[in-house]
Amino acid sequence: MWHQPAQSPFRRFAAAQVEGGSGTQDEPTALRDVPAEGGIVLVVDDEAAIVESLTKIFKREGLNVLAATDGNTALDILRKHRVGVLLTDLMMPSTSGMDLLRAAKTIAPETEVVLMTAYGTVETAVDAMKEGAYDFVTKPLKRAHVVRIVRNALEKQSLLVENRSLKAQLAEKRRRAIIGTSLAWRRTMDIVMQAAPSEATVLLLGESGTGKELLARALHDNSARAKGPFVAVNCAAIPESILEAELFGYEKGAFTGASTARDGRFEAAHGGTLFLDEIGEISRHVQVKLLRVLQEGEIERLGGSGKPRRIDVRIVAATNVNLAEEVKGGRFREDLYYRLNVIPVSVPPLRDRRDDIPLLAQHFVQVYAEKNGKAISGCSPAALERLSEYGWPGNVRELENAIERAVVLTRAGQTVIDEDALPREIRDATPGTASATSLTFPIGMPLSEIEMRVIHETLRHTRGDKRLTAKLLGIATRTIYRRLESTDGGSGEHTDDGQEGDKD
Structure with a gap:
């Protein structure tokens, strides 16, 4: 039960400050009257007249309002709706404004809290700000002041949400770039x-x-x-x-x-x-x-x-x-x-992870096509072949720069990057120029993995010719087949030259 004093300071404020006070009064917003837009203000006070007056004020300011006259209802609203600002009285029976502040920071950390307090409890309100409250306003309330405080709190909350969203998007872009x-x-x-x-x-x-x-x-x-x-x-x-x-x-x-x-x-x-x-x-x-x-x-x-x-x-x-x-x-x-x-x-280095070149190229195409407003979906087979044959002394950074250049130079109407849009040094690359077939290996890599990387890289340079690969490596062709079968089940990842090869 709440009791409304006959001549409370806020009753006089409500009568004097609420515009359009005559006629039918608006009901405090119920849980079923959920605003369609964001930026919700939740007003909480055990005095119904204060709730009614503030609800009218904020609605006339174009804000979305939910309201409650007790702490439990307010907590229910916080759990069910994304509240931008909680405007609550500090001194209430059962659940105080401090209780609501602490609960809000747990239930909805993004919600900003503004406390309403009488002059005698200003010190308590200051303590509340140390616990995370945005600000406090003193009773009797002044319409312009309380509206300004709430709008500022809404703006801060909106910026925090936007900042968190942008950080999440940036983290996702970084994740996709790996x-x-x-x-x-x-x-x-x-x-x-x-x-x-x-x-x-x-x-x-x-x-x-x-x-x-x-x-x-x-x-x-x-x-x-x-x-x-x-x-x-x-x-x-x-x-x-x-x-x-x-x-x-x-x-x-x-x-x-x-x-x-x-x-x-x-x-x-x-x-x-x-x-x-x-x-x-x-x-x-x-x-x-x-x-x-x-x-x-x-x-x-x-x-x-x-x-x-x-x-x-x-x-x-x-x-x-x-x-x-x-x-x-x-x-x-x-x-x-x-x-x-x-x-x-x-x-x-990129030359040691050539299987990743098409994936990286596609990623950079999507990034720079979107940035430049072009409907480019990927690279042509000829362009991908050139990208795979190049040595990439500048590694992934050089690949990114090459794709950005190609996206910019691709003519309107083209949906794929052709080899003509690539830098000359990439267009002129041949299998023999791809880092002079050099490989580097981290210390501790098992010899079996080193052997397979050498075989795969040599096959790439010989365009899948297993007999030539075996000759270059000084091993039997059948050894090449056995090594490939042991790793990929003989899936024929590299082109079969049709030769049975030598004996071990």
Whole structure:
């Protein structure tokens, strides 16, 4: 039971402030009267007159309104509907505004909460803001003020939802960009997904353009730090003279021009992941400071007083140089190398995962056709053949650039990319120019897998000629057949040349 005082401050407000007060009064919105659009405002107060007045005000402002005069009904609405803003009285019997605030943050974390309070409970309302309330308004309410607060809260809630949606879309695009079914790529992804949930430092080893940053993001997105920041730093792109300040931050007056203190990338990545690309390019001085981070979990800003700052960051590093050789040459600290090399991941070049080229090409066609407003569905067989024959010294990044160029140059009305739209170096490629038939293998790969990769790559270069493949490899043709049958059941993945071949 609720009791309406005869001369409450809000009763006077309701009579004076609600426009169009004469005539039939609107009923508070019932659960069955669900607004068709988003941006719902839920009004909760144990005084029915307040609920009626606010409902009228918000409806006249073009807002969707649901209402309740008790906490249980309000909780039911929160469970059933996507409420943008909960406007609730702070002091109510049974379920208070604080109770509703805590419940809303559990049931509907995206809902913003605005509290209505009397002057005597302002301190409590301020405490509520520390628990996640958006704002509070004091009684007697002023129409313009309460409308402005609610609209601002709705705008914030809408931006948060949109931001979350965009982040989800971006994560999905990144997930789709990590494409590959080849053996080399599957092995790489298996290690990445096993390492992701851990806190271990990961070192990505591979040529430029192989997708190391995508893998670093995959490590982050599939870890317990996924909701934290992902900060990427290309150590080779930042001048050595300012790299230390960029990474570790600086205090005011640390150097000429340092008029204010500034956080470094480590502090920006607190609670998340810091990706250090081209780690082999950092100076010995910066190596010492990085080693301290890995050993102690703390940094010291430039110009600091010597008091370290604790940080909580997972480090993922990447390089396209042989760090072990850099250690031997005295250019990279051995102790830092072992700190970084906890989980090494070899990222294969595109020439070692040729089976993935059609999949990657199709993905990039879809991305850039949509971006450029073209109805292109894929590549012609001739174009795919050229793409497969090329050596890709720039790896996946070069393939992406080539497809973007081809999409732009494909004439209106064409639905596929023809070889004429490809760069000249790709059009002129022959089987013999595809990286000079070179292969690289990660340390630890079983000899049986190395053997099969050599056989498959040689078959590709000989266009499926098993006899020529056997001759080039110095083995019997029947050995080729047996190896293929042991892996794919003799499915005839490569063209049969019709030769029975030699004996072992």
